[in-house]
Amino acid sequence: MSERLTIVGVGLIGGSFGLALKAAGFDGEIVGCGRREQPLERAVELGAIDHWSTDPAEAAADADTVLLAVPMLAMRKVLEQLAGTLPGDAIVTDAGSSKGSFVRDARMLDNPGRVVPGHPIAGTEHSGVEAAFATLFVDRRVILTPTQDTDRQALLRVENLWRMTGAIVETTDVQTHDRLLAATSHLPHMLAFGLVATLAGMQEEDDIFRYAAGGFRDFTRIASSDPVMWRDVCIANRDALLEVLNRYHGDLQALTELIERGDSERILELFQRAKTARDAHVGDLG
Amino acid sequence: MSERLTIVGVGLIGGSFGLALKAAGFDGEIVGCGRREQPLERAVELGAIDHWSTDPAEAAADADTVLLAVPMLAMRKVLEQLAGTLPGDAIVTDAGSSKGSFVRDARMLDNPGRVVPGHPIAGTEHSGVEAAFATLFVDRRVILTPTQDTDRQALLRVENLWRMTGAIVETTDVQTHDRLLAATSHLPHMLAFGLVATLAGMQEEDDIFRYAAGGFRDFTRIASSDPVMWRDVCIANRDALLEVLNRYHGDLQALTELIERGDSERILELFQRAKTARDAHVGDLG
Numbered sequence: 001m002s003e004r005l006t007i008v009g010v011g012l013i014g015g016s017f018g019l020a021l022k023a024a025g026f027d028g029e030i031v032g033c034g035r036r037e038q039p040l041e042r043a044v045e046l047g048a049i050d051h052w053s054t055d056p057a058e059a060a061a062d063a064d065t066v067l068l069a070v071p072m073l074a075m076r077k078v079l080e081q082l083a084g085t086l087p088g089d090a091i092v093t094d095a096g097s098s099k100g101s102f103v104r105d106a107r108m109l110d111n112p113g114r115v116v117p118g119h120p121i122a123g124t125e126h127s128g129v130e131a132a133f134a135t136l137f138v139d140r141r142v143i144l145t146p147t148q149d150t151d152r153q154a155l156l157r158v159e160n161l162w163r164m165t166g167a168i169v170e171t172t173d174v175q176t177h178d179r180l181l182a183a184t185s186h187l188p189h190m191l192a193f194g195l196v197a198t199l200a201g202m203q204e205e206d207d208i209f210r211y212a213a214g215g216f217r218d219f220t221r222i223a224s225s226d227p228v229m230w231r232d233v234c235i236a237n238r239d240a241l242l243e244v245l246n247r248y249h250g251d252l253q254a255l256t257e258l259i260e261r262g263d264s265e266r267i268l269e270l271f272q273r274a275k276t277a278r279d280a281h282v283g284d285l286g
Numbered sequence: 287m288s289e290r291l292t293i294v295g296v297g298l299i300g301g302s303f304g305l306a307l308k309a310a311g312f313d314g315e316i317v318g319c320g321r322r323e324q325p326l327e328r329a330v331e332l333g334a335i336d337h338w339s340t341d342p343a344e345a346a347a348d349a350d351t352v353l354l355a356v357p358m359l360a361m362r363k364v365l366e367q368l369a370g371t372l373p374g375d376a377i378v379t380d381a382g383s384s385k386g387s388f389v390r391d392a393r394m395l396d397n398p399g400r401v402v403p404g405h406p407i408a409g410t411e412h413s414g415v416e417a418a419f420a421t422l423f424v425d426r427r428v429i430l431t432p433t434q435d436t437d438r439q440a441l442l443r444v445e446n447l448w449r450m451t452g453a454i455v456e457t458t459d460v461q462t463h464d465r466l467l468a469a470t471s472h473l474p475h476m477l478a479f480g481l482v483a484t485l486a487g488m489q490e491e492d493d494i495f496r497y498a499a500g501g502f503r504d505f506t507r508i509a510s511s512d513p514v515m516w517r518d519v520c521i522a523n524r525d526a527l528l529e530v531l532n533r534y535h536g537d538l539q540a541l542t543e544l545i546e547r548g549d550s551e552r553i554l555e556l557f558q559r560a561k562t563a564r565d566a567h568v569g570d571l572g
Contacts, residue, residue, distance in 0.1 A: 073550070121499045141497065176493075183485055184498040188505045190541060191477050193560040198530075198537045199469055200563035207462070209567030211427065212470040213407040215508040216568070219474045222501045223564045227557035234545045234553050244484075245542050249535075251484045255476060256531050259520045264359075267520050271513035274479040277486035278509045281495030282502070 003028030005161075006063040008056055008078050010034050010043040012123060013095045014069030015132030018048035020165035023134040033059035043129045057085040065157060068094040071229045072236035076105045083108045091154045093118050097181060097229075098237035099145045099174045112149035116158040119143045119177065120167060121185070127226040138166035145174045182240035187248060189230055190241070192223040289314030291447075292349040294342055294364050296320050296329040298409060299381045300355030301418030304334035306451035309420040319345035329415045343371040351443065354380040354388075357515045358522035362391045369394045377440045379404045383467060383515075384523035385431045385460045398435035402444040405429045405463065406453060407471070413512040424452035429467075431460045468526035473534060475516055476527070478509040 005021070007014040010032040018030050032049035033056050034040050040052035053059040056078050060066045066086070068078055075096060082092070092109060093116040096102050106115045122140035124131060142162045146155050159169045172180075199208050234241060258267050291307070293300040296318040304316050318335035319342050320326050326338035339345040342364050346352045352372070354364055361382060372378070378395060379402040382388050392401045408426035410417060428448045432441050445455045458466075485494050520527060544553050 121497060123499065123501070125501070140499065143497070176490075180490060180494055180497045183488060183494050184502050188481060188502055190545075191481060191538070192505060193557050194538045194541055195474060195477060195534065196560040196564045197541075197556055198534050200559060201537070202469060202533075204462075204466060205563075206567075208466055208469050209563070211407060211429070211466045212568065213409065213426065215409070215411070215511075216470050216474055218504040218507050219478060220564050220568065221504050223560045224568075225501075225561070227554055227561050230557050231550055231554040235548055235550055238545060238548065242542065242545060245538075245545070247488075248481065248484050249538065249542070251487070252477070252480045252531075252535065252538075255480055255483075256528065256535070259524060259528060259531070262521055262524065264517055264521055268513055268517040270483055271479050271516050273486060274482040274509045275511070275513050277491075277495075278482045278506050281492075282498065282506060282510075 004031065004062050004064050005029070006031045006033060006060040006066045007049060008033040008059065008066065008068045009070035009074070010040060010049055010052075010129050011069065012127050012129070012131045012136070013120060014067065015043055015046070015048040015129035016134065016136035017067060017069065017095070017165060018043070019046070019132055019134040020137055021161065022047055024164040026164060031059045031063070039129050046129060046132070048129060048132060056081040060086055060090065063087065063090045065091040065093065065161065068092070068096070071226075072096050072098055072101055072232035074232070075102055079105050079108055083110065086110070090114060091116060091157055093158045095120055096236070097185065097233045099177045101236035103145075103147055103174055112147070113151040114154050115147070116150055116154050117145045117147070117174065118158060118162070119145075119181070120162070122167075123225075125221050125224040127229070135166065137162070140167050142167040142169050143177050144169060144171045145177050146171060147174070178237055178240040179243075182237055182244045186233055186237055186241045187244045189222050189225065189233070190245060191248075192220050193230065196220050196223040290317065290348050290350050291315070292317045292319060292346040292352045293335060294319040294345065294352065294354045295356035295360070296326060296335055296338075296415050297355065298413050298415070298417045298422075299406065300353065301329055301332070301334040301415035302420065302422035303353060303355065303381070303451060304329070305332070305418055305420035306423055307447065308333055310450040310452075312450060317345045317349070325415050332415060332418070334415060334418060342367040346372055346376065349373065349376045351377040351379065351447065354378070354382070357512075358382050358384055358387055358518035360518070361388055365391050365394055369396065372396070376400060377402060377443055379444045381406055382522070383471065383519045385463045387522035389431075389433055389460055398433070399437040400440045401433070402436055402440050403431045403433070403460065404444060404448070405431075405467070406448070408453070409511075411507050411510040413515070421452065423448070426453050428453040428455050429463050430455060430457045431463050432457060433460070464523050464526040465529075468523055468530045472519055472523055472527045473530045475508050475511065475519070476531060477534075478506050479516070482506050482509040
């Protein structure tokens, strides 16, 4: 019998997962699930899924593996709809940006050994299945955060699916994931949303944006990301995000004081340290 | 007699200005000036300038127009070297990010009518003449901020030179320029330098940068910019920068409090407002 994969949430991530697996010759059937019929029909046309249902329990009725790729706050509701109806040995994995909240929500499932929390470090500022593409995960990291309950076999299966998409799979613990992602992803999104909101609230709004250059465009690209997804991240990864936000507040306040005092030596030191770190770690990717 | 242009500071901006004018068929001679001989030799090889001198007074001795494209805090020293030796009708313009400080520094020149403060809203995170290219200014805005003293003829001449590079020339007043640029350019650079410095100071530095994705790369690109240039901007445009930094502090604090309270409705509103503004103003440039 061929493998059955169910993707709940066929947007940028879920849709790209389906497209990538199909492109890699996935030998099985992919069932999509979402709230609205039209994007699911479109996902079939685009070749991301084979069939669909708007009912998670129905979509996952015969599933070997279920990927949840919905915003963090929608996870709980989907899990409630799956609990009790899912085949007992079906693997449940996810693509959410915060792993602690998913682990907590997934406790309602009957078979904790089959739960494999995961997070592809990939995406664009666009959303929806129209934005999906088969190479989204190529050479991108996917972080899996198995718990002490997770079966080794379930973990390997999810690892293999992600490897088929071209991703580099790593595992770490839930807390480390949430702390690191708060720093590298969630915090920058807060700063970018915050910056654009600040400028949009200023008197000369039109002129301000007219004078913006390429650096501003790059810097604020992530402020075009899906507001619902990011609202949910703020709620789901609240503690780790607040910790790094507070650290950043302190550092920005310190820089502001250096500027107030005109302490050009220490301002230069700070900028040089930042440039060195960025050039060393982010390298020639541009 | 063919026109003589002197470019003081033949780096990314000054070098690109020379290359762009040459590419557009500029019918005259371009003399470069800088502190070190090697980059000036290189600028000749690359075709950005025809000749060079490390002495500003010598480089500008017969100049019709002088462009100062050095970091803001170096402007004053160069102007001191030019004062008293410059031909009386030579036009002096600049490419600095802060116009108030240039206008103050340029008061030491003998002929205030020939001073045309300017600022090309263009650049990359790279610096030096090796990073220069002839199309840097194409379709980019150049903001000129003539004072009440500026001659109309001098303004037109500088406008024409920038138009030859492919730039879109606009004029505004010094204060408006400095306020708008503090918001769209100087503030984002502070946030990006600050973010990278924050992460570089965290315990798991290596892991943090390893988990960074494309959004982080875009967001922090401007933190690879020239530290000296940006240190100087902090000093030169201090007041306008502090004003917008304080406004941003307040807005970020408010967002932090929404996250603390878990106020998902108002978080979503803020993100939607930011996305709408970004999509509307920055548009499909990506």
